[in-house]
Amino acid sequence: MKDQLVFFSLMLSILLLKELEPIDGRVFKVSKMECRTLDPSFAHVKNCNVVHSEHGRAALYIHITMLYKGPIDDIILNLGIYKILKNRRFQFVNETMDFCSFLRQPLQSGFFGFLINPLLKITNINTTCPLQQDYIFNGFRIDESTLKEVPLPNGVYMLQVRTSMLKKWRTDIRVYSTRVEKY
Template sequence: MSKSRFTNIVCESFNKTFGEFKTCRLNVLGRGVIGVQLHLKLFIVPIHTVSSNLGVMRRYNGFRPFMYNTTIDFCKFAKQSKKMSLEKLVFDAIATRSNLNHTCPYTHDIIVDNLVFHDRFLQTLPLPQGEYKIQMLFGSENIWRVQVDIFILREE
């Protein structure tokens, strides 16, 4: 039986006039249970266009690209995400504990409240044990605005 958990989170806003992270941390919720707590305060709303880049990296003498890196129109994806994909797995997991569970426009701050990594998120995408970084870039109006890097340790 494999066990995975969050080990770190790093959030960066590239433009402080667009938005700023008020909270970006991991919380210990119980023995071996780690949750992501994130609050992005948005200063320019409503947001009608959102681009998202999702990349997975694995640690081999530093983090190297591993298997996946794609950019999507997040607003279109939120409306029509029927097919199974890594983006759908990641964003369905985030939607369970956030206010990102609707389509554009976004007129409010972005909040993720104690998202816990469950191995069932990866049932259709088994990963070998190791250290991983999931890098998520979000932008609007064709400008990258924020980056969130989540680090995961996968053990057997």
């Protein structure tokens, strides 16, 4: 009886684990990126490129030169994710976050955690406020492991990140991509 119970438990475990085998994750294929400065006296976009590699994978390169030379400790980020259907945009996400508060307590990030945590690994931004340097995102890779946890259905999307510094909107970055099952 005990042997049958162990055998049954083992078979049930094998069947359950077989159901949990990894499934091909959905990925984003980036088509283009637009970066613009909303206040040219404050900052200048020096570089804004999408570099495509094999099979639709991409890397994003952004370099924003700060013309304002003082310390900045009032930074607000706004993330908007829009699904694009023909001539309409449907907004999935509209989240605003105090960036300096996020750096102090990163667990309270909400949806921004999917985006900001991988970005902080490839940027020159220090993890304390105030900030006062150029901002360089050097090769943010979009592949199978990047942003696969983002719970969005397949389709065409625009991801928009706007930055407010010292109570005024300063930059606007838009990334256009398509969510697909695999490359």
